[in-house]
Amino acid sequence: MSDNVIEAKNIVVKFYIRRGLRRIGFAAVDNVSIAVPKGSIFGLIGESGSGKTTLGKVTLALIKPTKGEVLFQGRNIFDMDKKEFKKYRVNAQYIPQDPYASINPYKRVRDILTDIAKYHKLALNNKEALDMAIDIMNKVGLNPPERYLDKYPFQLSGGERQRVSIARALMLKPAYIVADEPVTMLDASLKASIVKTIKDMVREIGSSLLFITHEITLLQFFGPSTLVAVMYLGKLVEQATLKELLEEPLHPYTQALISAIPVPDPKARETRKLILSGTTPSPLNKPQGCPLSNRCPFAMDICRKEEPQLKQVSPTHFVACHLR
Numbered sequence: 215m216s217d218n219v220i221e222a223k224n225i226v227v228k229f230y231i232r233r234g235l236r237r238i239g240f241a242a243v244d245n246v247s248i249a250v251p252k253g254s255i256f257g258l259i260g261e262s263g264s265g266k267t268t269l270g271k272v273t274l275a276l277i278k279p280t281k282g283e284v285l286f287q288g289r290n291i292f293d294m295d296k297k298e299f300k301k302y303r304v305n306a307q308y309i310p311q312d313p314y315a316s317i318n319p320y321k322r323v324r325d326i327l328t329d330i331a332k333y334h335k336l337a338l339n340n341k342e343a344l345d346m347a348i349d350i351m352n353k354v355g356l357n358p359p360e361r362y363l364d365k366y367p368f369q370l371s372g373g374e375r376q377r378v379s380i381a382r383a384l385m386l387k388p389a390y391i392v393a394d395e396p397v398t399m400l401d402a403s404l405k406a407s408i409v410k411t412i413k414d415m416v417r418e419i420g421s422s423l424l425f426i427t428h429e430i431t432l433l434q435f436f437g438p439s440t441l442v443a444v445m446y447l448g449k450l451v452e453q454a455t456l457k458e459l460l461e462e463p464l465h466p467y468t469q470a471l472i473s474a475i476p477v478p479d480p481k482a483r484e485t486r487k488l489i490l491s492g493t494t495p496s497p498l499n500k501p502q503g504c505p506l507s508n509r510c511p512f513a514m515d516i517c518r519k520e521e522p523q524l525k526q527v528s529p530t531h532f533v534a535c536h537l538r
């Protein structure tokens with residue numbers, strides 16, 4: 215049996231868009247591999263458009279990759295028979311950025327939560343389903359549950375709505391959860407509390423979490439040994455523990471991400487500050503060679519010709535840069 219709940223291997227996802235009469239293809243995810251260890255939290259970071267959601271959805275079989283394979287507990291998800299795939303569907307759950315993408319606005323909280331348990335036959339009757347819902351609601355901070363059971367999503371605050379979306383994903387006690395920027399739409403004051411709720415619940419259920427974000431500071435709630443993959447323009451450019459990334463970021467893109475973290479005393483990090491020139495190009499205009507070659511202050515000739523491959527620099531640290 216594999217030690218990873220999810221292994222995504224050499225994933226390529228090509229999208230096609232129309233430009234006038236032409237149909238142009240580009241790789242939103244370009245030969246990326248990640249493995250989420252059992253019972254762990256794995257962070258996926260990168261700015262908007264880097265391919266994080268696409269990769270996360272591939273691991274949930276919500277998008278079929280153009281190339282590559284996804285193993286769930288060692289089994290190829292696109293090779294499963296109907297029965298096995300159904301079991302995987304229960305075991306792999308998605309918490310999207312916008313809770314309205316996962317919860318039905320016309321259902322009361324009670325039905326949002328009990329229907330999913332009944333649909334997947336995890337509860338035999340209404341009473342059992344309601345008991346499960348109340349238990350989860352208490353745990354995700356919807357207390358007292360009675361106050362929320364008969365409300366519709368629009369009657370809840372943004373934070374409460376996201377807690378319902380989290381509760382819905384957790385009702386099935388999945389082995390694997392993808393939380394895709396789950397607090398991006400919420401006030402700063404609420405973010406910590408919701409990220410902690412997700413972390414505590416994942417630990418309690420014993421599941422594994424792929425936590426997608428563009429805010430590196432949110433990963434600090436998961437502790438220094440959390441594995442983090444950094445994506446840029448559809449490529450995985452660096453992977454390491456959070457501690458390694460914060461203390462010794464090796465890829466210039468990661469260095470720029472970390473330079474952008476606000477620090478109380480700006481002088482403290484002045485010496486290590488790295489600012490990239492220009493803005494991220496569209497994936498349709500990805501430069502030749504290294505994806506960062508048109509913005510990187512260290513770019514050399516080889517960077518514009520040859521794509522750097524991921525290289526291992528410590529047991530847990532990988533980087534794709536010609537400087538390493």
Ligand SMILES: Nc1ncnc2c1ncn2[C@@H]1O[C@H](COP(=O)(O)OP(=O)(O)O)[C@@H](O)[C@H]1O
Pocket residue numbers: 229230231242260261262263264265266267268269497
């Ligand atoms: N269904 C789609 N059709 C065409 N392009 C898409 C589609 N979904 C995403 N993209 C594009 O793929 C790239 C990666 O998107 P996404 O995975 O959503 O990135 P992220 O989650 O990091 O913001 C972006 O350029 C986005 O515009």
Ligand code: SF4
Pocket residue numbers: 465466467504505506507508510511512513514517522534535536537
């Ligand atoms: S490979 Fe070259 S362009 Fe790319 S990040 Fe490294 S130094 Fe910069």
Ligand SMILES: [Mg+2]
Pocket residue numbers: 263266267268394395
């Ligand atoms: Mg996204």
